[in-house]
Amino acid sequence: MTDPHKGKLIGASLGPGDPGLITRRAWEALQGPAHWAYPVRRQGDDSYALDIVRRAGLDLPAAHTPLVFPMTHDTEILARYWLQAAHTVHEIVSAGRDVIFLVEGDASTYSTFGHLARTVRALDAAIEVETIAGVPSCHAAAARLGQPLVEGDETLAILPAGYGVDTVERLLPEFDTLVLLKVKPLLDDLIDMLERRGLVAHCRFLEKVGTPQERVVRDIASLKGAKVNYLSLLLVKNPQRPRAAVQRGCRKKTAGVPA
Structure with a gap:
């Protein structure tokens, strides 16, 4: 059962690159007060997902957090970074604020979002997760x-x-x-x-x-x-x-x- 006093985690699918393929539902979510999170390979790197949103004409809000997901097949390393990202998200939603995670392509298709959502729910089953479908x-x-x-x-x-x-x-x-x-x-x-x-x-x-x-x-x-x-x-x-x-x-x- 979700907790109404906590925020929720939203996976916003942005399509593969053309800002025109952002769905109306994802666009509406991006206009709201949610805290933005987006994947990077390492701290300081650019984010492909964030670039799609910027080319759509949206500015990065003051409340934003890059989450590191390194390019590796080592499951132990990946699990450590997924857990670190999940703790970051959990802290924000536990304070009552929604987190919108920017996803290139579709959030349910070979996406980091699935790992993040599962890890957040493992930390706290009361966290609501919403997935906004997109164009693969x-x-x-x-x-x-x-x-x-x-x-x-x-x-x-x-x-x-x-x-x-x-x-x-x-x-x-x-x-x-x-x-x-x-x-x-x-x-x-x-x-x-x-x-x-x-x-x-x-x-x-x-x-x-x-x-x-x-x-x-x-x-x-x-x-x-x-x-x-x-x-x-x-x-x-x-x-x-x-x-x-x-x-x-x-x-x-x-x-x-x-x-």
Whole structure:
């Protein structure tokens, strides 16, 4: 049960970079008196999420706090920083003030907000948590390209490329579209695999979609050996995959009634 005397934690999804994709609900929350919190990799660093809000024309309020979430896969280090951030948030909401945490993309999709919210609730189950939905990067990328992610009964998989090239290749026959996130460390290996599978022409690379630094590359083979940003993805279409209707088998006709 939540405590009405305490503030709440709000995860405000801002979309992947274009301030125009901030939802009305998130915009309203940003106009309120809540204390702003936003992620940084280390103290003194810029915040990508905060930059989206600033480009929307909003000034940083006097009540704001950067929360450090380092770029590491070490779960012990991450847990320590999540706990530190959660204690900071808990102190503010316990004093009766809402905290709005700025989230690039969507707060429920591969977001730091989920870890923060769980840790805050572990400290105090009476804290209310609200998640404001937003536009994920893969949807913005498809819109930027002017192509659908999937249509009809097509299938879609979204996964971090860090699962490995073997995993991606194993999934190719199962899905019509794959969205590969955080491709930076494996990009050359992914391109090699996609070339071998004859799929390079059906792939698109997008980086920082919706920002002034946006990059769209339709010839992904040209990226071999190139440096790319952490905030990048590959959209992989697989026209070689048998259509789902074919895989299920043809429907039978019964008593002259068309299938």
